[in-house]
Amino acid sequence: MKRSGPLLTLLGGLLLALFMLSLNATTGTGSSSYGGDAPDAATPTPSPTRSSPEPSPEPTESEKPDEKPPPDASYAGRTDDDASAISISVRDGKAIAYYCDGRDTESWLKGKVEDDGSMRLTGKHGAKLNGRIADEKVRGTVDIDKETSKFTAEKAEKPSGLYRATTEVRGAKLDGGWIVLPDGSQVGILNRDGEPGKAPRIDPGTGTVRVDGDDITARPVTP
Known part of the structure; x- marks a missing residue:
């Protein structure tokens, strides 16, 4: 009977230990189903997504190279009906022209020459000349005294x-x-x-x- 004391003590300790283990298993240290003070489970950090490289812009139609003004030159020729002559002098993007039938009708006209070689010259009494330089020639129309004539003037070399x-x-x-x-x-x-x-x-x-x-x-x- 004297030996029962230590055994009871040991048994009591084991029961206490089992009780504590049971209590810990019941309460746990994980997250509470009620969202109490227990820390939330760590949310995995999403791996950074690699942005796809932006597609290179499609090449646009290249701009046309800057057109240069027509070179300085002189032109001389006749109307298509061979009734009159026309001469045009071009300098620094400007032009002066002379229409003449060799008898009594003439007109001096002047104006600007565009980079594409086109020109719209004007003179007194409503005179007009519309033409364009191409292939070392000026082709166009001239309006004198309310009459319109087509003409071609070729590049003229001195003394023309x-x-x-x-x-x-x-x-x-x-x-x-x-x-x-x-x-x-x-x-x-x-x-x-x-x-x-x-x-x-x-x-x-x-x-x-x-x-x-x-x-x-x-x-x-x-x-």
Whole structure:
């Protein structure tokens, strides 16, 4: 009977230990179903998603290279009906033109030349010239005295081209225009005090024109 004391003590300790284990198993240290003070279970951190590289933009139609203004040049030719001559001088994006039938009808026109070679020139009394430079020629139409004529003017090499003289001889005011065509032929009008008439022949090499026994000098026309 004396040995029963320690056994009871040992048995009591075992029962206490079992009770404590049972209590821990019941309460637990995990998350409470009521969301109490127990820390939440760790939420796994999502792995960073790799953004797909943005597709390269599709190549757009390349812009056209900047067009350069037409080079400086002179042009001379005739209307399609061969009734009149036309000469055009182009300098620094500007143009001056002369229309002449060699008798009594003429017109000076001027304006701007676009980078694509097109031009819209205007003169007195509603005169108009619409043309375009291409393949070393100017093709277009000219409206003079309400009549429209088509024309072609080829690039002119000196001494071909456009000439003009404005001076006074023996008290008369002279204003003349001359077109020297690539084949060497000439068309011009000389105004004496405002009265038009066929112009005397010009020496293209020197620009000299003989008028009433006196020499005057016509010079190449540039805008």
